[in-house]
Amino acid sequence: MASTSTPSPAGSASTATPTPTPSSSSSSTNPSSSTTSPPSSSSSKQQQQPNLYLENDPARTGFDPKTQWWMNYFRILTGQVTNEGVFHYREHRYRANEARDVKRCEDYRDWLFAYSPTIRFLNDKIAELNHGRPMDPASVVCRRCPARLTPDLQVQRQGGGFEPAHGILVCANEVRNRGHLEDTLAHEMVHAYDQLRFEVDFRGEKNLKQAACTEIRASMLSGECRWTREVFTRGNYTLTQQFQNCVRRRAVQSMMARPWVKDDVQAVKVVNEVWDSCFSDTRPFDEIYR
DSSP: OOOOOSOOHHHHTOOOOOOOOOOSOOOOOOHHHHOOOOOOHHHHHHHHSOOTTTSOOHHHHSOOTTSOHHHHHHHHHTTOSOHHHHHHHHHHHHHHTHHHHHHHHHHHHHHHHHHOHHHHHHHHHHHHHTTTOOOOGGGEEEEOOOOEEOTTSOEEOOOEEEETTTEEEEEGGGOOSHHHHHHHHHHHHHHHHHHHHHOOOTTOSSOHHHHHHHHHHHHHHSSTTSHHIIIIITOOOOSSSHHHHHHHHHHHHHHHTSTTOOSHHHHHHHHHHHHHHHHTOOTTSSSOOO
């Protein structure tokens, strides 16, 4: 397919970063203030308390890993397990089924590299930029990815990731089916294409705009924001701008996962700054067709 002539992510994301200047004022340290007093009993007790969001307490959560899985599942269905307990139950089942999930993910991966039109097309375009060397299925690693639980009991999960020096990671425990893996692979392969074509700062360590641009393009071209996926999988339905809202939302979520983004306000700001040029860039496709 012929590529469009819209500006590249690297071109639309160039910014000048000011060099920080050292402070001219110096501070003196009072020796008496630097002496440390022995910790109080209350602070030592706080340090000894377990992290409630990492360690499971069956008495508190209602989930007991020593009980049969179907009994725990029944307790979840009947509302006898807290949200934290549901989180620990899912992670416990993911650990128990890790070998099965990884094997299924690898089978899906090999099939997609052989037969998926989207994956094969992206791989051909990557080969054109990589001196004729396509991406090998072995560079797509299937692994179990532990989830994170925030203090307000919100579960943060990850479907996959891309690292220019290592390749693509697919979270095998999060793969629902082969179509879901196709979207995930296409997303990460768009990142790989952008890295080879535009040499973007994918991590966003020096240029967050370039990272935001490739996230917009990956969410737009992978198929993860198509109408059926948004409505039937995520339950998001609007009469207008549904596709654009999905791309913007998922790009912001991906940006917030980077340690250089302070909060959602900064993530939204960076995405909005490059939206027009990056949303119109469909390379290496002629158009958005998924």
